[in-house]
Amino acid sequence: MNGAALPAHSGAGGRGRAEAPEIVIVGGGFAGCAAAIALAGKGRKVVLIEAAPAIPNLFRAEKLAGDQLPLLEELGLLDDFKAASTPVEEFVNIRGRHIVDISRQLQLNMLYRDMIKVLRKRIPAQVTLRYDRVEDIVTGEDRQRVTLAGGETIEPRLVVLATGHGEALRRKLRLKRARAHAQQTISVAFTLTPPVDGFMFQSLTAYGESQGDRVDYISLFPIGADMRANLFLFSDIEDRRLKAIEERGMSALLELLPGLRPWVGDCGWVGDFASFPVELCNVENVVRPGLVVIGDAFRTSCPAVGTGLSCALVDVVCLRDLVGSWFATPGMGAEKIAAFYGAPRKMARDFSTHALAFRRRRAVADESRAGEFRQAAYYLARGLRDRLRRFAS
Ligand SMILES: Cc1cc2nc3c(=O)[nH]c(=O)nc-3n(C[C@H](O)[C@H](O)[C@H](O)COP(=O)(O)OP(=O)(O)OC[C@H]3O[C@@H](n4cnc5c(N)ncnc54)[C@H](O)[C@@H]3O)c2cc1C
Structure with missing residues (x-):
């Protein structure tokens, strides 16, 4: 019977059936x-x-941004999400030791x-x-x-x-x-508590530092008083770097993304590590x-x-x-x-x-010299655009 077609409507449901909704x-x-x-x-x-x-x-998902905000507005729901979330508007985007650019858009953060x-x-x-x-x-x-x-x-x-x-x-x-696509996305989430002097950014994105490391980016964004982290890798759930982060926390994260070090200072590691593979x-x-x-x-x-x-x-x-x-x-x-x-x-x-x-997968997974060059050129162009924009304003 599963998946089979039902005959044309025969009226109300029989014994044990609730009144039919539409x-x-x-x-x-x-x-x-x-x-x-x-x-x-x-x-x-x-x-x-x-x-x-x-x-x-x-x-x-732990954040709402971009076209999600006008869509929520269209459904009359945006104000409810605004009231229940932690908003941010400024993003420092880095790759390794370099700031790529600083971008602005409204993002609503919540679990x-x-x-x-x-x-x-x-x-x-x-x-x-x-x-x-x-x-x-x-x-x-x-x-x-x-x-x-x-x-x-x-x-x-x-x-x-x-x-x-x-x-x-x-x-x-x-x-x-x-x-x-054959390649899964591995998503990792955990929470950091602020260093003594607080974080020196509202929100931060750090892109994978070396071509072929299969790290797309980590995003750090506040939820309440804490800093939430979402890390995305094009890898598989057996990737030993995941286990290392789960077991050793910040030290393993900084081995993966050393450019984060000056930005996170002596922040605390809450230990609520979660990972999820998506096909x-x-x-x-x-x-x-x-x-x-x-x-x-x-x-x-x-x-x-x-x-x-x-x-x-x-x-x-x-x-x-x-x-x-x-x-x-x-x-x-x-x-x-x-x-x-x-x-x-x-x-x-x-x-x-x-x-x-x-x-994204092509750009991150391409280990060829040409791929490396393309990625470097992409980040350079973004940086130049940002500087020109700031110079013009
Ligand atoms: C790790 C991760 C990070 C993500 N990050 C982002 C992001 O930053 N931005 C973004 O836009 N998207 C993100 N996404 C995608 C986004 O979260 C999903 O697209 C969205 O949650 C899908 O919602 P859904 O209602 O379709 O599914 P779900 O939220 O999974 O809901 C399915 C529901 O169906 C119920 N259910 C299942 N079977 C039955 C049954 N037989 N009877 C009754 N109920 C049943 C389940 O209990 C569940 O409540 C992320 C996804 C993942 C996995």
Whole structure:
């Protein structure tokens, strides 16, 4: 029965079934919660089902910037995130002992679980939030069947799959997951406490120092009184440098990025080391009746590029803009669903995220002399641009 098509709508659910909502969203992470808010805002009857009753302390995005801020504004959520985060506007960007440039843009820093808390608080009362595991989804032209862990079924017209990296439901739905690149991104996070005289920067990015070290960059940014660190490497989880940082803290970090030394002074090492490998994957045979796949469940993005939340937000906005016309006519056939994946805004965001991930990997992993020269020229040009800009202003 898994993945099979359901017959046309036969009325209300049978014994043990809840009253049918219009939309069931599976997964209450960033994408699922934002979708619940946006779709309820369009007057849809939504049930949001999340497996974990307490918000887990997952290592995911820890900052919001760039197009994420206007997207949050578009969804009426920006002020909530501003109020709950630590904002920064100035970034010192270094490579080795040299300052590449100093850049300015608003960035809102907060742990991922706090982002989810902000979103859950904004879920309106008309959304039913249920803590349960969805075990199965069967899709059809007109209605869908969602089966919960206890056997209860719900039959909405549309299912939104927002289960992130979770593989079980994608497998049951026979959604083919394809790896887009052989190289994983290893993301590492930890917290530093300020040195006696405080840090001498608001926020700092240190790029990999030697060609071939597979270090993309480390980003240091404040959350509350502490300095959070996100380090990104194009490597694998067995990389012994990760173990060294976990075991020896700052001394191993400074062996990897010696240029950091004058910037971090005698800062403290909290010891909350976390690492997470991400494969670049997307779902191939995704267009099918009654089901929309959003966020990381649709495509994982490279954490170093920092646009996973942009993709999730663009997914939500595109879905919000389409549901009105979908529910205005009978059926939820594949032709309606295809409009979501073909939405120009979504395609543009997904394409540029993907292209950036490939470009970064190529630049960092290229160990040839030409690659080394290209990287040096890139940082030199950035520095010159910055100096010219400052000279002109
Ligand atoms: C280490 C790391 C660093 C990152 N850094 C950045 C960054 O700096 N900037 C950026 O923009 N992006 C970043 N990203 C990407 C960004 O975090 C993700 O794109 C985003 O969190 C995806 O949200 P999501 O809701 O799709 O998935 P998730 O947040 O993973 O949510 C999925 C939810 O589904 C639930 N679920 C799963 N299966 C079931 C089931 N069967 N029934 C019910 N519920 C279920 C899970 O419990 C979970 O709550 C990073 C990612 C990683 C891994």
